[in-house]
Amino acid sequence: MRKFVGFALAVVLAVGLAAYVTQAQPPRSRQDIVRARGQLICGVDGGTPGFSFPDPASGRMVGFDADFCRAVAGFVDVPDVEFVRVTSATRIPAVLAGSIDVAFRTATHTITRDDQIDFGPVTFFDGQRLLVRTDSRINGLDDLNGARICVHSGTTSERNITDQMRQRNFRFQLITFATAPEAFAALAAGRCDVFTTDASQLTGFRATAPNPADFKVVGREFSDEPLAPIYQENDSKWADVVDWTVYGLVLAEELGITQAVARDAARMSALTARDPIVKNFAELKGGAGLRAVRSVGNYGEVYDRYFGPRVRTAITRDGSRNILAVKGGAIASRPFR
Amino acid sequence: MAAIPRARVPFWRNVRTLEFLGQIVFIVLLAGALWGGRVALQESFLRQNIRLDWGFFRQTAGFELTALTWTIDLDTWRLKDYEPTDSHAEAMIAGLFNTITVALLGIALATILGLLVGIGRLSRNWLLNRLAMAYVELFRNTPLLVQLFFWYFAVMLQLPNGSPQQPPIRFFGDFIVLTNGGLAFGGTVAERFGRLIVDGGVQLTTEFSALVAGLAVYTSAFIAEIIRGGILAVSRGQMEAARSLGLTHGQALRLIVLPQALRIVIPPLGNQFLNLTKNSSLALGIGYAEFLTAANTVSSQSFRSLETFTVVTLGYLALSLIISGFLNLIRARLRLAPA
Amino acid sequence: MATRVEVLPAPEERLSAWQWARRNLFDGWLNTLLTLLTGAALVSFVSAILRWAARAHWSVITDNPRFWLMGLMPVELAPRAFWAGGLVAAAALLTLGGVRVRVAPRVLFGLWVGIIIAVIWVMSPVRLDQIGGLYLTLLLAVVSISLSFPIGILVGMGRVSRLPAIRGFSILYIELIRGIPLITMLLWFFVFVTLLSGDAITRVERAMIGLTIFTSAYVGEIVRAGIQSVPRGQTEAARAVGLSAVQTMRFIVMPQAMKNMIPSLVGQFISLFKDTSLTVIIGLSDLVGTGRSLLAITRYLQDTQEVYVFLLIAYFCFSYLMSYGSRLLEKRLGLGER
DSSP states (O other): OHHHHHHHHHHHHHHHHHHHHHOOOOOOOHHHHHHHHTEEEEEEOSOBTTTBEEETTTTEEESHHHHHHHHHHHHHTOSEEEEEEOOTTTHHHHHHHTSSSEEOSOOBOOTTGGGTEEEOOOSEEEOEEEEEETTOOOOSGGGOTTEEEEEETTSHHHHHHHHHHHHTTOOEEEEEESSHHHHHHHHHHTSOSEEEEEHHHHHHHHHHSSOGGGEEEESOOOSOEEEOOEEETTOHHHHHHHHHHHHHHHHHHHHTOOHHHHHOHHHHHHHHHHOHHHHHHHHGGGGHHHHHHHHHOOHHHHHHHHHSTTSTTOOOOTTSTTSBGGGTSSBOOOOOO | OOOOOOOOOOGGGOHHHHHHHHHHHHHHHHHHHHHHHHHHHHHHHHHTTOOOOGGGGGSBOOOOOSSOOEEEETTTTEEEEOOTTSBHHHHHHHHHHHHHHHHHHHHHHHHHHHHHHHHHHHOSOHHHHHHHHHHHHHHHSSOHHHHHHIIIIIIGGGSOOSSSSSOOEEETTTTEEEETTEEEESOEEEEETTEEEEESSEEEEHHHHHHHHHHHHHHHHHHHHHHHHHHHHSOHHHHHHHHHTTOOHHHIIIIIIHHHHHHHHHHHHHHHHHHHHHHGGGGGGTTOOSHHHHHHHHHHHHTOHHHHHHHHHHHHHHHHHHHHHHHHHHHHHTTOOOO | OOOOOOOOOOOOOOOOHHHHHHHHTSSHHHHHHHHHHHHHHHHHHHHHHHHHHHHSOTHHHHTOHHHHHHTTOOGGGHHHHHHHHHHHHHHHHHHHHHHHTTOOHHHHHHHHHHHHHHHHHHTTTSOGGGOOHHHHHHHHHHHHHHHHHHHHHHHHHHHTOSOHHHHHHHHHHHHHHHHSOHHHHHHHHHHHHHHHHTTSSOHHHHHHHHHHHHHHHHHHHHHHHHHHHSOHHHHHHHHHHTOOHHHIIIIIIHHHHHHHHHHHHHHHHHHHHHHGGGGGTTTOOBHHHHHHHHHTSGGGTTOHHHHHHHHHHHHHHHHHHHHHHHHHHHHHTTTTOO
16 A cells, blocks of 8 residues: 555656646746846846946945846836856856846857847947956057967957967967956966956956056057846847837936936926926836936946046047947937837 | 465456556656656747747857867868867867867876875875875865865965066976966977967966866875775785785785776766766866857857757767767777666 | 673773873884874975965955855745745754754654754745755755655665666666766756757756656665675575565565665765755756855955855865764664674
8 A cells, every 4th residue: 555655646746747847838028027036137247347246245246237237227226136146157047048037247249249139229338358467568459479378268358369469370278267257367377478458457457456557558459349138039028128228327327317316206297297207218128228327327327427537447438439329429218118 | 285376367457557657647747747847848938939049050160169170171071270260060070079178188197196195095104195195075075166166266366476586486497487378398489479488399287287176186186095995995915915925015915916907997987987088178167169169159159059069969969979988999809787 | 591791991091291292203213204294294384274264355254144055046935945944953953962962863853854844844936946055055955865765765675686677777777877976967968858848847856856866776786785795594594484575675685785875875975965065067056156156246356266256165064064974873772783
């Protein structure tokens, strides 16, 4: 009898498992999944100064990319963001399979990558340059014949530099690292003569090093790296959420809605009364854009928090493509109407 | 004499029938689970709009590898040097060649080190004995990945970098030159970008050296224990009998104990060699372009991780099966029991 | 009439320090030379280590104790984690003491059940994915060990089963898993399980499942060897006495096999504990991941030696504790005294 019960139990378990596995899940938008979960799972690099790095004191992930994650959470109105550190090995599978909802991970938007996943609007325009030690005589790509080059593996930088070297018929040795800080540490230790990746990251590493004067960023930008959020292919409802979060932060900067203003009901109502565009921004989609601004501030505030003139990882914004389109840059919004 | 009445077992209580039915149920359940997994996977491919496409393996890789880079030209089936203009598949083959190189060198070094430590472990000298024990305990009880990080980032990269302030370490004139760029034998020292580096000769890069050293040291700790166990397993009487027949200690060891110990030692030793080969995949952590690292680069450059990881898994499986087939052959030759 | 013969141990030699040293260190010229050489090497090595340790920047360790312990766990949840950790540590100490003074296993078992319930209750508001650092490493190890043990026993028994379907499946499973490196399996598994389950299974759970599936195959192989080490006569005798196949396995073969298996099982579990470090490659922030994210902070960029030495020491302590515990267990079960 006991044997029979055990056997029956095993069969029921196995059938149940099979049923669970085969259970047809109705296609749901990520938006519903995130809302039901009450939490946004956001992929970041977690080791790039300025963009995303842990703050051991508060136990929080901070940075430009991390703030965009919080803004998306504000937009869909979930209270909580879980940061997942994605490596170059895991970011694509993670997005593909949906174990992260969105990744802000200094990912360059390219046509081949777009086959697999979708990209949102560009949050930062970057370009690849070279970082060398100050005593180095390297001043640009043309000096790199025979150089030992450190790169972060699996990035567009890795291919760009290979292309540039081959085009010049240079001999070179490529040394790859799983993370960007390791590549920088190798440059500092003298394992290689140059570390190359997006200029913003190079600036960040140089600025936060214990001795910034030991390094210099040289050469012209030799690639175009528009960095954009990535998410699953063919989920246009979720794409709308991520895209309009970015647009919302940008529009908020155009309209002069800062975090302080967004959080202050009186000033908001004064603004909405004066400006119909602000009124739309504050009311459309249940005020989702405004919620995003409330959680992290507008695009300019986020930028200044991590790359502004007062922080160590400062990157001059004026004159770069990262100023608003209305001021001649490339950071553009779409109308909230 | 009355015949013993044969008990008639009804078929539903017959063990054979039950076993047969049980197996059928098991197979049906297994098949159901597999089929269910397949359906679910297909559905999820559809839902997430994933199309497997194996054609990208023939596309141009476009990246350089950090290693000795032989590959097989897939059009002519000839051995050649890998270049960034080669295809993804050829990049992965280059990685496979590197895995084999690392494994062969690692196995040789690990065996020598393990033998030395194993003998030290059996020494009557207390200090040497304890030192060998500390070595074994230290390297067996810490993760290989951390050891590799340690060797690479904390040891090798901290070596002198060849600048005027940190001149390279040289042995025998310029015959052996050690910097944090690697170990060079018999090249000529030249100055480039303010660093002394070596041209020509035999060069072992830092990544390669760290990987081989890490694998060899880690595995040697296990090999030392196997060798110690093997020698101890040969009963003491054997040694004593040999000595009483007039053989010297060395002769007894060489002619009596070691041949017997060898038979005990070879099967587990073979497993360690297999482990070392599989463990070489941890090079992913330090960026040496062996099979998995090359595949990982292919995957993140092409964004085709499903296909690449499937190929890698099958590749390692094939490699392991070949190695264990080879080991079984050796065991059969030596008429040893399979491990 | 049987006479009891008391076997006394050989009288212990009492050696003075000098005699001991003469016998173990300076016995013949070769030994003396060896002692001097190893001694000199050891002294220079240890002094180099000490000099290094004196000027190393230990602030990367000492400034971030909470980060090392629990990673990016929200600060407001940290006290709960401290409580849970304290409970487990207390239970571990009590167990070690208990084993020494030979408390009944049932008492210890009850203690652990109580502690585990208490820990689960204390940690209930903490999500699995919020755990990091040492806590995550230990959690991964403990859960995977407790899951892979029963599964491994089933697979091992299947491996020696008479039934071809079950044996075939077990062989296939064991050989397939043992043929691929863990890291490859974790990466592959990471992709495909995510595809199957969406986000129903968290990353930490995925790592646990991956580690369990991997280790179960090795445990299965150990169980097979253990079962085969029990003489066939035992099974035959048991069956002849009228025990069923299941009963024979349960009461005759397994208890004997288990004794033989303990050393290799503990070895396998230590190796599983070490293998949890590989989850850093699929992006979990266990102990190694925590160290590496500290190294990613440019302030600590140069502190690689400190971080990796600390990690080696930390892993060594836990692994050594496990092998020490196993030796204690072996002694209690009277292994090696047969």
